[in-house]
Amino acid sequence: MSLQGILDAVTMMDRSVRLARRNVDTLFASILMPLLMMALFVYVFGGAINTGTEYINYVVPGILLLTTGYGAASTAMVVADDMTSGMIDRLRSLPIRSFAVLTGHVTGSVARNAASTAIVILASLAMGFRPAGSVVDWLATIGLLLLYVLALSWLAAGLGVIAKSVESASTLSFFMLFLPYLSSAFVRPETMPSWLRPISEHQPITPVIETVRSLLIGTPLGNNGWIALAWCCGLLLFSVTLATSLYRKRTSR
Template sequence: MTHAISDAMTMTDRSMRLARRNLDTLFAAILLPLMMMALFVYVFGGAITTGTEYINYIVPGILLLTTGYGAASTAMVVADDMHSGMIDRLRSLPIHSFAVLTGHVAASVARNALSTAIVVLASLAMGFRPNGGLVDWLGVVGLLLLYVVGMSWLAAGLGVIARSVESASTLSFFMLFIPYLSSAFVRPESMPAWLRPVSEHQPITPVTETVRSFLIGTPIGNYGWVALAWCCALLVFSMALATSLYRRRTNR
């Protein structure tokens, strides 16, 4: 157990070093959510009715969109390792197989924490006015952390099966697309009748609504428990899937 933890810390350090070298990927994961937030607030916001200031409504969705961009970059980094010969070199070393993906996931969480903090600061500058207290913010951090870890493991699994770095980007596209079909940007009631069930019965909506409730005090209903259940299920499923795929690809 101690050996596995040591291996995971070593691989995390390696992944963090790679992240510092690939600053363009980090900048993209920060810049794109900021651009989307500015686009929706300043261009589309005036035409969308949500019952509150649109900047207050949209920020929780932007936070989840930010994690999607971060997870997509994780899939590409893992795919690069799989096809550059790095994994073959690691197989020749006494490194626990679980540690390789753990390092990438830990680095993904760190990148997402930085990009999320920057997005929050930018939203405050744009007029976002949350009224949640310390406990509410801790709830937001805890839920987003659970969601990010689950998404990062899922992205790592996609990176394992991707045939190239480019295909890894394509496979992870749904992480960026699903939030648009949720309550992140518009109220589900405004959607066509055939699309509304998709918005109401997917993980992004309860997570977004829970974060929104913590930050601006909207009714939470059952969203909190549903969001927690979705995030835990995502984490368990993604870890099992990623590790299984990795062992099958590397015969470890």
């Protein structure tokens, strides 16, 4: 990457972060919805769900991934807005590298997710979450969540590129919000119907949740750590390739 390319990327990163600060309602929603879901499951459903441990300790790792899903979904809508509002045409008239546009949006997504995740963790501690992980465990958790957020944000950026409107981008990114409900985020997979259990056990989000759960509250890790890394790295590679190729194809018209 050339020096000019790096400078272009930094410029678009700064733009994306400033847009995130101005778009308070999107940031608020990405924080409020996970908090409401956590309160709903802990205070309403938690007493009826047996996970072998305090339910809030069980559910917080899943809520953290749900939070990143809301943040990534907003990335798809922001990219779609740029693609359909004429902003991309304006940027194409400037000497800015094409990859810098998506890089800026992804960076903004990571910044939003970092803020919302920190708030969710603080709220969970106030609600009774008691992690037992060491400093190293927390650093490993942060690293894994960052990798997952990057992969999901690049995928969302690709969806935003192909969306014909902001509304359709929201629809395309719906699975990011829905998939955690089919994982081990809220209940143990063995309590699910026999036809649904394999989906829960072998989808990409479950090993990520189980790895975070192991790091923070000490549940058995097994092979989940390696599987989670493989899923995240594979999804990141696929998403970056998909998003950049779709962007080049659409902007070359």
